[in-house]
Amino acid sequence: xxxxxxxxxxxxxxxxxxxxxxxxxxxxxxxxxxxxxxxxxxxxxxxxxxxxxxxxxxxxxxxxxxxxxxxxxxxxxxxxxxxxxxxxxxxxxxxxxxxxxxxxxxxxxxxxxxxxxxxxxxxxxxxxxxxxxxxxxxxxxxxxxxxxxxxxxxxxxxxxxxxxxxxxxxxxxxxxxxxxxxxxxxxxxxxxxxxxxxxxxxxxxxxxxxxxxxxxxxxxxxxxxxxxxxxxxxxxxxxxxxxxxxxxxxxxxxxxxxxxxxxxxxxxxxxxxxxxxxxxxxxxxxxxxxxxxxxxxxxxxxxxxxxxxxxxxxxxxxxxxxxxxxxxxxxxxxxxxxxxxxxxxxxxxxxxxxxxxxxxxxxxxxxxxxxxxxxxxxxxxxxxxxxxxxxxxxxxxxxxxxxxxxxxxxxxxxxxxxxxxxxxxxxxxxxxxxxxxxxxxxxxxxxxxxxxxxxxxxxxxxxxxxxxxxxxxxxxxxxxxxxxxxxxxxxxxxxxxxxxxxxxxxxxxxxxxxxxxxxxxxxxxxxxxxxxxxxxxxxxxxxxxxxxxxxxxxxxxxxxxxxxxxxxxxxxxx
Amino acid sequence: xxxxxxxxxxxxxxxxxxxxxxxxxxxxxxxxxxxxxxxxxxxxxxxxxxxxxxxxxxxxxxxxxxxxxxxxxxxxxxxxxxxxxxxxxxxxxxxxxxxxxxxxxxxxxxxxxxxxxxxxxxxxxxxxxxxxxxxxxxxxxxxxxxxxxxxxxxxxxxxxxxxxxxxxxxxxxxxxxxxxxxxxxxxxxxxxxxxxxxxxxxxxxxxxxxxxxxxxxxxxxxxxxxxxxxxx
Numbered sequence: 001x002x003x004x005x006x007x008x009x010x011x012x013x014x015x016x017x018x019x020x021x022x023x024x025x026x027x028x029x030x031x032x033x034x035x036x037x038x039x040x041x042x043x044x045x046x047x048x049x050x051x052x053x054x055x056x057x058x059x060x061x062x063x064x065x066x067x068x069x070x071x072x073x074x075x076x077x078x079x080x081x082x083x084x085x086x087x088x089x090x091x092x093x094x095x096x097x098x099x100x101x102x103x104x105x106x107x108x109x110x111x112x113x114x115x116x117x118x119x120x121x122x123x124x125x126x127x128x129x130x131x132x133x134x135x136x137x138x139x140x141x142x143x144x145x146x147x148x149x150x151x152x153x154x155x156x157x158x159x160x161x162x163x164x165x166x167x168x169x170x171x172x173x174x175x176x177x178x179x180x181x182x183x184x185x186x187x188x189x190x191x192x193x194x195x196x197x198x199x200x201x202x203x204x205x206x207x208x209x210x211x212x213x214x215x216x217x218x219x220x221x222x223x224x225x226x227x228x229x230x231x232x233x234x235x236x237x238x239x240x241x242x243x244x245x246x247x248x249x250x251x252x253x254x255x256x257x258x259x260x261x262x263x264x265x266x267x268x269x270x271x272x273x274x275x276x277x278x279x280x281x282x283x284x285x286x287x288x289x290x291x292x293x294x295x296x297x298x299x300x301x302x303x304x305x306x307x308x309x310x311x312x313x314x315x316x317x318x319x320x321x322x323x324x325x326x327x328x329x330x331x332x333x334x335x336x337x338x339x340x341x342x343x344x345x346x347x348x349x350x351x352x353x354x355x356x357x358x359x360x361x362x363x364x365x366x367x368x369x370x371x372x373x374x375x376x377x378x379x380x381x382x383x384x385x386x387x388x389x390x391x392x393x394x395x396x397x398x399x400x401x402x403x404x405x406x407x408x409x410x411x412x413x414x415x416x417x418x419x420x421x422x423x424x425x426x427x428x429x430x431x432x433x434x435x436x437x438x439x440x441x442x443x444x445x446x447x448x449x450x451x452x453x454x455x456x457x458x459x460x461x462x463x464x465x466x467x468x469x470x471x472x473x474x475x476x477x478x479x480x481x482x483x484x485x486x487x488x489x490x491x492x493x494x495x496x497x498x499x500x501x502x503x504x505x506x507x508x509x510x511x512x513x514x515x516x517x518x519x520x521x522x523x524x525x526x527x528x529x530x531x532x533x534x535x536x537x538x539x540x541x542x543x544x545x546x547x548x549x550x551x552x553x554x555x556x557x558x559x560x561x562x563x564x565x566x567x568x569x570x571x572x573x574x
Numbered sequence: 575x576x577x578x579x580x581x582x583x584x585x586x587x588x589x590x591x592x593x594x595x596x597x598x599x600x601x602x603x604x605x606x607x608x609x610x611x612x613x614x615x616x617x618x619x620x621x622x623x624x625x626x627x628x629x630x631x632x633x634x635x636x637x638x639x640x641x642x643x644x645x646x647x648x649x650x651x652x653x654x655x656x657x658x659x660x661x662x663x664x665x666x667x668x669x670x671x672x673x674x675x676x677x678x679x680x681x682x683x684x685x686x687x688x689x690x691x692x693x694x695x696x697x698x699x700x701x702x703x704x705x706x707x708x709x710x711x712x713x714x715x716x717x718x719x720x721x722x723x724x725x726x727x728x729x730x731x732x733x734x735x736x737x738x739x740x741x742x743x744x745x746x747x748x749x750x751x752x753x754x755x756x757x758x759x760x761x762x763x764x765x766x767x768x769x770x771x772x773x774x775x776x777x778x779x780x781x782x783x784x785x786x787x788x789x790x791x792x793x794x795x796x797x798x799x800x801x802x803x804x805x806x
Binding site: 146358359362409474475476477478500504506507508509534571572 | 612617710711738745767768
């Protein structure tokens with residue numbers, strides 16, 4: 001009986017660990033090879049604090065969590081600048097460093113043999129002495145871990161996190177600070193791992209470096225992947241299977257020199273079979289989508305509530321444009337090596353007006369967009385938004401100021417639902433802050449209801465309401481383009497920079513799109529578009545800029561610019 | 575008849591996108607498939623070539639049933655496909671991309687002539703043959719993708735929106751190149767949102783709406799229409 005309870009406890013420990021890694025790997029998209037190291041650090045910190053300082057068990061756990069979160073935060077900060085392979089390398093190095101420190105710092109960690117006699121957990125005088133007695137405590141901890149993970153992932157915060165996993169720059173272009181989200185989730189994940197590790201040390205009354213080995217880190221990754229990344233139930237299934245299977249295999253009788261390798265082989269083959277038939281994990285991320293579960297509850301709420309939430313502009317950057325010229329760009333230049341991609345380019349966008357940028361492929365239109373929206377740093381030049389210098393703002397601050405751009409190659413979040421693609425766009429959602437998520441849930445809920453309501457309006461505008469619960473990757477190219485435009489509208493920006501919005505969409509939509517642009521301009525938005533479809537340019541634009549070779553060649557009304565003989569030669573090849 | 579598609583049903587997981595689609599392409603013929611956003615044009619084109627699984631119906635090519643056969647086999651039978659988005663290897667040079675395309679066939683001995691053929695059609699590729707593909711402009715990348723597809727000298731070329739993102743001068747050049755490709759004797763099945771270009775190039779046009787082919791007309795019939803709007 002105690003053996004069975006112990007196995008169950010062990011499985012629950014791993015479920016908690018797997019859930020915490022799933023936050024980092026499945027939702028945050030960071031493949032961390034050092035999860036067991038954090039688990040181990042938690043165990044050591046709590047063991048040392050309780051033994052050396054005779055502190056209470058709860059103090060030990062709290063310190064373990066706090067310390068590990070700080071270490072995790074520092075480790076994750078450079079992730080924003082490195083590619084996925086480097087995250088692996090980074091965390092692998094950290095894992096090795098921690099392991100060898102534990103092994104070599106004899107005086108503190110007890111070296112290879114570890115620390116014995118860690119006190120049993122003690123809460124208000126109660127102390128579980130057997131695995132069976134420990135079981136309710138472990139179950140309660142797991143419920144807590146699940147609650148935190150559920151809350152974090154099913155929230156505006158979780159939505160942005162998934163966005164980061166898909167496409168960092170698209171998330172930045174919607175005004176979200178990718179670094180903050182990635183570091184936060186890494187801290188939460190490692191904090192949970194440390195808490196669980198501390199509990200483990202007290203449960204077994206012992207901690208040594210072997211529990212924090214690379215093998216253990218890899219096992220936890222295997223549990224996440226087997227169960228299904230970005231699915232919390234999957235983590236439970238993955239962890240339990242990988243703990244239970246070897247225990248069951250132990251019951252296969254036979255001579256040990258024969259049966260031990262055989263058990264290993266069966267275990268390996270089983271894993272391969274699982275991955276062959278369920279490559280996305282046993283419970284994939286969107287398992288529920290096929291089962292007809294919809295956000296009906298939320299939908300009802302959104303439709304049912306008549307109270308309009310008055311929205312405060314809570315960003316220090318956001319301001320309604322007052323000037324006539326909302327965006328003034330002057331003398332912008334950018335060179336790549338010897339090639340001047342943009343050369344002394346100036347443009348001014350007036351409030352409520354539509355400006356089009358035309359020119360042959362490779363003439364610097366998209367580079368100009370990248371410079372204006374902070375995705376590239378200009379070599380020279382100045383960008384004034386509403387009279388304020390924003391030249392060196394980072395990309396994610398632009399949408400917060402009210403300037404948002406779309407991408408030629410669409411960049412929607414393909415592994416998210418159509419609806420989530422829209423919901424993510426709103427600026428400064430309270431639910432994007434964990435503090436508000438946990439301590440002011442009512443505020444988050446209220447804002448989310450409003451967000452949902454507006455999202456439906458935007459989906460209706462582009463005709464994608466019917467497809468709200470489909471994954472964006474299943475949309476056709478043209479529908480993806482429409483989704484990208486709806487996402488932009490949902491960001492509530494004042495200036496919209498559109499990169500080839502009508503390419504690849506059918507003529508009917510183009511007509512509808514032109515009307516939409518005109519209406520947006522009438523409502524006071526400022527629009528600048530890069531476009532090859534000259535019917536669109538003629539139909540919507542007040543001013544046209546013609547660019548070639550990185551420079552502005554001419555500027556004026558559509559007719560004036562089209563009459564330019566140089567344009568005919570460069571652009572139409574006549 | 576070079577290609578005959580009959581009553582094809584195609585979908586993703588449980589969701590059906592193409593319903594009972596039938597079309598045919600004669601040897602050396604230029605045929606276009608147009609329709610509204612999400613009508614199922616790309617899906618149909620991909621299932622013809624074997625990129626997507628058709629749940630029922632038949633694809634017949636040169637008298638042989640090739641339904642749900644892998645694109646790797648189809649390219650050896652003479653069907654080339656140019657994808658809507660990038661269908662080249664961005665970090666390889668232009669020449670390496672073309673050489674890779676030649677792997678689809680086992681006739682590397684006349685590779686040089688084949689390369690010359692592609693260079694004759696797209697001279698810029700010869701000029702840039704040592705340059706990394708991702709550093710080419712949008713129009714040049716498109717030319718390279720088409721060059722890779724015709725290097726194997728297919729009998730049937732399937733093109734998914736080649737004009738996407740090209741400026742008018744490049745669309746014009748693309749149109750000329752496609753015409754030349756047809757004159758070389760290849761049949762073309764073109765999916766296009768640029769209806770004007772599609773109609774100008776094609777002998778016959780199919781129109782798709784919500785997963786079904788609703789109309790088949792010759793170029794002249796199509797040109798006689800006052801408005802194409804009601805088709806979308």
